[in-house]
Amino acid sequence: MQTSSWRCAFWLAITGLSLAACTSSPTPPSSGLTPNAVMNDARHSVPLHRRSDAFIGVRMVGAVHPDHHKSWVSPDVRRAKRLYFASDVWNDDVYIFTLPGMALKGVLTGFNEPQGECADKAGNIWVANSNTEQMFELSRTGSIINTINDTYGAPVSCAINPKNGAMAVTDFWGTSGAGQVLIYATPSSTPTILANPSQYNYFFDGYDSAGNLWTDGLTYGGSYILSACGKSSCSTISLSGTIYYPGAVEWDNVARTWVVFDQLCDDTFSSCSYPVSGSGKLGTPTNYLNSSGANVCDLVQGTIAANSKYLVGGDYTGTCYGDGHSGNYDRWAYPAGGKPSNATADGPYVPVGAAISVK
Numbered sequence: 001m002q003t004s005s006w007r008c009a010f011w012l013a014i015t016g017l018s019l020a021a022c023t024s025s026p027t028p029p030s031s032g033l034t035p036n037a038v039m040n041d042a043r044h045s046v047p048l049h050r051r052s053d054a055f056i057g058v059r060m061v062g063a064v065h066p067d068h069h070k071s072w073v074s075p076d077v078r079r080a081k082r083l084y085f086a087s088d089v090w091n092d093d094v095y096i097f098t099l100p101g102m103a104l105k106g107v108l109t110g111f112n113e114p115q116g117e118c119a120d121k122a123g124n125i126w127v128a129n130s131n132t133e134q135m136f137e138l139s140r141t142g143s144i145i146n147t148i149n150d151t152y153g154a155p156v157s158c159a160i161n162p163k164n165g166a167m168a169v170t171d172f173w174g175t176s177g178a179g180q181v182l183i184y185a186t187p188s189s190t191p192t193i194l195a196n197p198s199q200y201n202y203f204f205d206g207y208d209s210a211g212n213l214w215t216d217g218l219t220y221g222g223s224y225i226l227s228a229c230g231k232s233s234c235s236t237i238s239l240s241g242t243i244y245y246p247g248a249v250e251w252d253n254v255a256r257t258w259v260v261f262d263q264l265c266d267d268t269f270s271s272c273s274y275p276v277s278g279s280g281k282l283g284t285p286t287n288y289l290n291s292s293g294a295n296v297c298d299l300v301q302g303t304i305a306a307n308s309k310y311l312v313g314g315d316y317t318g319t320c321y322g323d324g325h326s327g328n329y330d331r332w333a334y335p336a337g338g339k340p341s342n343a344t345a346d347g348p349y350v351p352v353g354a355a356i357s358v359k
Contacts, residue, residue: 069109071109073141082356082358083123083140084357085356088350088351088352092111094114094142108138111136112132115130116128116204117303118157121165123358125140125357126158126167128353134148135147152174153174155171157301158205159207168207180193181205182194192232195234199215204249204261206258214229224242224246240282243282244265246263253308254308269295270296273302286336288332288340289339290317297327298318298320313354328343
């Protein structure tokens with residue numbers, strides 16, 4: 001693979017798009033992270049051949065533009081009850097918005113492919129920094145609290161167990177090929193490794209209120225797979241319907257049901273979510289629209305609020321157009337879906353991760 005085309009191949013390797021989509025030559029990676037006040041202790045060590053397998057589903061075409069500006073966070077985030085942290089893999093940034101107003105209150109730069117996110121009970125946010133094989137724990141004000149160096153594979157997302165605070169990190173791939181789920185009792189502990197023999201790539205995961213863990217991804221043949229994980233392994237959940245491309249795995253606290261997202265709902269450029277019973281029965285989907293009333297092109301990670309009244313996530317419109325269009329960070333009513341109740345005025349480039357910090 002040519003070094004100049006590594007980023008495009010990232011997305012194409014797991015999206016089924018033709019290599020002809022890489023008509024423009026993406027920029028090569030930098031030799032390290034951008035120095036700034038927030039991100040100051042990361043490494044940059046993922047080999048190029050591994051990078052081609054690390055992305056979790058963004059269908060992007062064109063060059064990337066890392067943000068080399070200094071990080072900033074407004075002091076009043078300390079008083080905000082709820083904040084929405086959103087990652088963007090195009091410019092390697094994490095944005096901080098207020099909820100429900102969606103006012104921009106911070107931009108954290110210097111990441112290297114920030115992808116899935118999760119929030120702990122203290123309101124801190126974990127971000128998977130895939131290209132350095134690390135997990136960063138960020139405070140509400142954007143400072144790094146903890147760093148996990150993932151020596152087992154390429155981390156792409158995470159979930160926090162509400163019963164004991166343990167974190168489940170999904171590795172898209174592992175050192176032997178197939179990925180896995182890593183369960184960290186604490187950031188400094190040696191993780192327990194869980195895997196489903198039928199699952200090759202691991203995308204998103206989620207815990208229910210009882211501490212049960214589900215994760216989705218792709219089989220060895222590239223088909224969607226949903227797994228339930230126990231203490232030592234994961235097993236396949238047989239679904240009553242079809243999900244075409246892995247999205248978030250969430251728990252609806254009000255309806256007391258699992259919610260699984262599809263980035264290619266009905267095998268089209270649209271996104272939806274399904275309530276899923278413990279036996280794998282898919283319920284009626286919730287469809288998500290943009291502010292113009294058109295289908296959301298690609299909602300990679302949507303996060304349901306603890307009160308289950310709304311959902312936040314990004315819409316990457318480049319999925320539909322394939323020409324570098326940007327998108328929006330949105331807040332939708334849940335489970336109603338439809339048009340967003342609030343959205344950012346200036347859209348992101350390639351939104352991926354979403355997490356809600358509650359004070």
